[in-house]
Amino acid sequence: MKELPNPDEFLxxxxxxxxxxxxxxxxVEIRRGIACHAAKPDRLEYVGFPNPRDWSCFDEDWQxxxxxxxxxxxxxxxxxxxxxxxxxxxxxxVRCGACADKCHFFIGSGDPKNMPVVRAELLRSVYxxxxxTAGKILGLFGKKAKKAYGARELTLDVLKEWWYYxxxxxxxxxxxxxxxxxxxxxxxxxxxxxxxxxxxxxxxWVAAPxxxxxxxxxxxxxxxxxxxxxxxxxxxxxxxxCGIRVKxxxxxxxxxxxxxTPSGDVFADPGTFTCMGYMMLFHxxxxxxxxxxxxxxxxxxxxxxxxxxxxxxxxRLNAKMYAEAKRLGVKWILGGxxxxxxRVVHQYMDTMNGPAxxxxxxVNPITGTKFENARSTKMVHICEFVADxxxxxxxxxxxxxxxxxxxxxxxxxxxxxxxxLLEEPRYVIKNVCNHFYEMxxxxxxxxxxxxxxGAGLNAGENMELRMQGALPRLNAVKYVHEKHGVNxxxxxxxxxxxxxxxxxxxxxxxxxxxxxxxLVANALILPGEKKRxxxxxxxxxxxxxxxxxx
Amino acid sequence: xxxxxxxxxxxxxxxxxLAYVGAMLxxxxxxxxxxxxxxxxxxxxxxxINRIIDWARSPVPFRIPTTCGQEKSLPWIKPNSIDNPTTxxxxxxxxxxxxxxxxxxxxxxxxxxxxxxxxxxEWEKWLWLFSxxxxxxxxxxxxxxxxFFTEPVPALVEVxxxxxxxxxxxxxxxxxxxxxxxxxxxxxxxxRIYIPQMRFISLASDYFPLFLIIGIAFTGILMRYFTKxxxxxxxxxxxxxxxxxxxxxxxxxxxxxxxxxxxxxLLAYFPFSKLMHLGGIFMSPTRxxxxxxxxxxxxxxxxxxxxxxxxxxxEDEFREKMVGVGLPVVKxxxxxxxxxxxxxxxxx
Numbered sequence: 101m102k103e104l105p106n107p108d109e110f111l112x113x114x115x116x117x118x119x120x121x122x123x124x125x126x127x128v129e130i131r132r133g134i135a136c137h138a139a140k141p142d143r144l145e146y147v148g149f150p151n152p153r154d155w156s157c158f159d160e161d162w163q164x165x166x167x168x169x170x171x172x173x174x175x176x177x178x179x180x181x182x183x184x185x186x187x188x189x190x191x192x193x194v195r196c197g198a199c200a201d202k203c204h205f206f207i208g209s210g211d212p213k214n215m216p217v218v219r220a221e222l223l224r225s226v227y228x229x230x231x232x233t234a235g236k237i238l239g240l241f242g243k244k245a246k247k248a249y250g251a252r253e254l255t256l257d258v259l260k261e262w263w264y265y266x267x268x269x270x271x272x273x274x275x276x277x278x279x280x281x282x283x284x285x286x287x288x289x290x291x292x293x294x295x296x297x298x299x300x301x302x303x304x305w306v307a308a309p310x311x312x313x314x315x316x317x318x319x320x321x322x323x324x325x326x327x328x329x330x331x332x333x334x335x336x337x338x339x340x341x342c343g344i345r346v347k348x349x350x351x352x353x354x355x356x357x358x359x360x361t362p363s364g365d366v367f368a369d370p371g372t373f374t375c376m377g378y379m380m381l382f383h384x385x386x387x388x389x390x391x392x393x394x395x396x397x398x399x400x401x402x403x404x405x406x407x408x409x410x411x412x413x414x415x416r417l418n419a420k421m422y423a424e425a426k427r428l429g430v431k432w433i434l435g436g437x438x439x440x441x442x443r444v445v446h447q448y449m450d451t452m453n454g455p456a457x458x459x460x461x462x463v464n465p466i467t468g469t470k471f472e473n474a475r476s477t478k479m480v481h482i483c484e485f486v487a488d489x490x491x492x493x494x495x496x497x498x499x500x501x502x503x504x505x506x507x508x509x510x511x512x513x514x515x516x517x518x519x520x521l522l523e524e525p526r527y528v529i530k531n532v533c534n535h536f537y538e539m540x541x542x543x544x545x546x547x548x549x550x551x552x553x554g555a556g557l558n559a560g561e562n563m564e565l566r567m568q569g570a571l572p573r574l575n576a577v578k579y580v581h582e583k584h585g586v587n588x589x590x591x592x593x594x595x596x597x598x599x600x601x602x603x604x605x606x607x608x609x610x611x612x613x614x615x616x617x618x619l620v621a622n623a624l625i626l627p628g629e630k631k632r633x634x635x636x637x638x639x640x641x642x643x644x645x646x647x648x649x650x
Numbered sequence: 651x652x653x654x655x656x657x658x659x660x661x662x663x664x665x666x667x668l669a670y671v672g673a674m675l676x677x678x679x680x681x682x683x684x685x686x687x688x689x690x691x692x693x694x695x696x697x698x699i700n701r702i703i704d705w706a707r708s709p710v711p712f713r714i715p716t717t718c719g720q721e722k723s724l725p726w727i728k729p730n731s732i733d734n735p736t737t738x739x740x741x742x743x744x745x746x747x748x749x750x751x752x753x754x755x756x757x758x759x760x761x762x763x764x765x766x767x768x769x770x771x772e773w774e775k776w777l778w779l780f781s782x783x784x785x786x787x788x789x790x791x792x793x794x795x796x797x798f799f800t801e802p803v804p805a806l807v808e809v810x811x812x813x814x815x816x817x818x819x820x821x822x823x824x825x826x827x828x829x830x831x832x833x834x835x836x837x838x839x840x841x842r843i844y845i846p847q848m849r850f851i852s853l854a855s856d857y858f859p860l861f862l863i864i865g866i867a868f869t870g871i872l873m874r875y876f877t878k879x880x881x882x883x884x885x886x887x888x889x890x891x892x893x894x895x896x897x898x899x900x901x902x903x904x905x906x907x908x909x910x911x912x913x914x915x916l917l918a919y920f921p922f923s924k925l926m927h928l929g930g931i932f933m934s935p936t937r938x939x940x941x942x943x944x945x946x947x948x949x950x951x952x953x954x955x956x957x958x959x960x961x962x963x964x965e966d967e968f969r970e971k972m973v974g975v976g977l978p979v980v981k982x983x984x985x986x987x988x989x990x991x992x993x994x995x996x997x998x
Contacts, residue, residue: 117847195852351977
């Protein structure tokens with residue numbers, strides 16, 4: 101991994117002024133620290149993706165199939181016929197530039213090809229050349245005429261540029277909020293990556309989770325016994341904190357609810373504390389109200405890296421959710437904290453793998469609330485569920501146990517801009533914490549900034565890219581840190597929790613990161629628990645330990 | 651040197667000369683006054699329809715609105731029914747605000763890195779303001795021009811023209827729309843030239859329509875205020891076009907034909923260019939869709955069955971390990987025979 105300069109130096113190097121030459125005259129230079137490792141062949145083989153081989157983006161020869169241009173041309177055409185979105189987005193952009201400085205990667209890098217408009221132009225230029233009448237006619241007058249029209253042939257350099265920049269987009273949709281026509285770069289990137297997958301151009305940080313998830317049910321490739329071991333470990337940890345031994349259900353038939361959450365939270369801090377939070381919450385609900393919520397190791401992944409490869413792969417991975425709910429005979433599905441998972445669940449799942457007519461319309465059996473907004477998909481977000489419980493006074497909470505934290509909330513891209521889950525997590529946080537501060541308005545809710553590592557870019561070898569992408573978000577956190585002393589960045593996304601610790605360490609080491617349900621569990625009073633002197637992280641609770649000494 | 655805008659500028663100058671000189675040649679008035687305008691109109695109408703049909707032929711497989719506000723979820727949380735609409739009515743309001751007032755552009759911010767380490771995002775209203783000014787005045791000018799194609803002139807057209815000239819400066823009185831139109835166009839052009847990022851992304855096809863419409867506004871203003879074109883003669887001619895009994899009125903002057911030619915080029919160019927955003931915005935799936943995803947199923951017409959990894963396949967691979975840690979299994983361990991372990995993969 102390339103050494104990063106210190107943050108001050110990093111900032112001083114950002115130059116938002118592009119070269120005076122047009123973008124088509126600025127050749128692509130694939131850089132270490134930005135690009136990700138190529139997918140290893142066994143990942144592709146496992147799911148039957150084309151052209152598995154050992155290769156690297158720094159090789160001269162990418163070992164493409166001989167007719168790669170033909171494959172891409174055909175693939176492009178087929179997809180234009182399938183997606184009105186991209187077809188329209190190819191035609192109507194006026195290059196007003198409103199999107200330009202909305203992208204976290206452009207803000208953090210200054211690389212002008214990270215302006216969303218240029219990312220789309222990478223595709224559009226080939227579209228104009230191959231699929232428009234004007235492009236074909238102007239082509240007769242030579243390359244210059246074509247270029248004036250913004251058209252160019254799909255050459256190897258163009259392909260490399262595609263690859264480089266479609267893996268510098270986290271599909272966060274922030275630009276689409278500002279676009280006067282709603283042009284959504286996520287659609288462009290999804291389309292572009294789907295094309296690249298046709299000739300075996302994936303990155304390992306996407307392809308490996310896809311293959312793992314297909315086989316073991318989760319991105320990390322955790323096999324069922326290891327999954328159970330991790331949960332046992334959490335059970336011990338929870339017991340240490342509050343003296344209660346929780347008993348999570350696994351694949352329990354006829355349980356009330358199936359719970360699915362990203363596997364990242366089972367595996368790495370600080371997500372693990374959120375996972376413990378879920379376990380404590382479910383224990384509380386079972387003890388107090390007899391509600392049975394089951395986990396599954398088969399459907400042990402909420403996230404869906406298939407979404408970052410192709411629509412088909414997304415569907416193949418997502419199918420497990422309904423399949424497992426059906427097999428177990430639960431009433432409905434509860435989904436944990438995750439960003440892109442909720443985009444897939446909210447905007448794609450029912451269409452792809454529904455109708456879920458074997459499930460019941462979700463009702464909270466404790467409060468009687470009907471989740472009308474989930475009556476077809478039959479999957480409820482845990483923040484919706486918990487907000488409902490709190491509103492009806494069904495949780496016993498002691499928010500003072502979070503008094504050592506000054507909390508801010510990061511809206512994850514997809515729940516914000518692909519769903520609209522804004523108030524629910526805030527309501528939950530405000531009920532379990534006494535100190536909550538919002539970041540500046542232009543950086544939250546629908547204008548929220550990405551963590552910088554979404555859409556499969558959370559690898560190690562592209563650390564410079566990730567720090568670029570995280571800059572706008574963490575700069576806003578820094579603002580509330582300096583103004584209000586915020587020391588905890590909460591979020592509802594497992595990728596955030598995988599990305600932020602590294603990014604915070606670099607940009608803002610004084611602030612820590614947590615999931616909302618870690619905060620919930622800190623405050624949640626379990627029936628018969630011992631007096632808590634530490635939080636879930638085993639860190640002493642100020643004030644509470646002192647009383648013991650007296 | 652920026653070839654993108656030079657190309658466009660040269661193209662517009664060539665078009666100017668073509669019509670200016672052409673109209674003076676024998677038969678030129680018929681060519682530039684009758685044949686070209688009718689042809690352009692036909693290209694515009696057919697091209698526009700064709701493009702819309704072409705877009706409409708591709709389905710919208712997934713419901714993908716960009717949500718810009720609170721979702722409708724629990725009854726006590728107030729949803730944002732416009733920016734995150736759950737009803738057709740909400741979408742109509744969202745689209746109306748988008749099309750008529752450029753709501754998304756209104757949100758525009760300008761990012762700056764201040765004091766070396768502080769990112770700021772300030773409200774940037776100029777692009778919104780001048781775009782709105784450009785589109786609205788262009789529309790008003792277009793609407794005013796109905797007086798050349800109607801007899802008697804509808805009262806509304808007269809009223810708009812009157813309002814447009816309310817300053818009552820000069821003779822003929824100054825129409826504000828024309829001046830604002832020209833001013834807004836020049837602003838939109840200058841920002842493409844002076845903002846480095848804009849210069850980087852601008853194509854010839856971004857400058858061309860700007861120059862062309864500047865040309866239209868310029869020749870229009872020239873005729874009204876300076877060359878004082880023979881309005882009665884023009885009206886006689888335009889009415890002949892509108893009633894499909896075209897005949898040339900003598901002595902209107904070449905500038906008029908340039909004006910008409912520019913308009914014709916704009917019409918013919920329209921369906922093949924980014925100007926199609928006029929039609930496209932209505933069909934943009936991120937804006938015109940209802941966010942009722944989880945309560946009403948959306949159908950993908952090309953949804954097809956895919957290969958999945960079933961629970962049975964999963965359990966077959968991991969049964970021993972599952973039993974080892976006490977996870978429930980469907981088939982007990984003893985039932986596992988070598989044949990079953992090698993069972994071919996099921997497809998769904």
